[in-house]
Amino acid sequence: MCAQFTEDDEGKRIVNADGDEVGIVQSVEGGTVHVDPDPGMTDTIKSRLGWGDADEETYRLDEENVESITDDEIQLVRL
Template identity: 35%
Template structure:
């Protein structure tokens, strides 16, 4: 089942499959969440996600990389 990212997900915490925080959704752009994180985390997530990165502080997350969306976080379908 695919989870749909929406504007309601802005400001949510993003965690990996193990529950480790890997950023915060800063905006939704063309159906993808833009996630801001520290430089080291961004570099790591850019290699683990098929969408890659946007810049040195932001990476993209599309629906197919999200395992679950709760009231306060996006859970990625990847391990850190």
């Protein structure tokens, strides 16, 4: 999917392919989504999303990692 992010996506839950919440959309700036990750998210998932720097408060979500966008959530592809 070629995700098209808008400001309407702010506040949506980010869920993995199994439906588990991994974060919340903090902001959308210029079509780029910034995610506040769930504190329980594993380092493996963070690594696969390219979120390696543990000092960040929010992380950029790349379009290629998005399977679908609904009114309530953004679902990630199976990692």
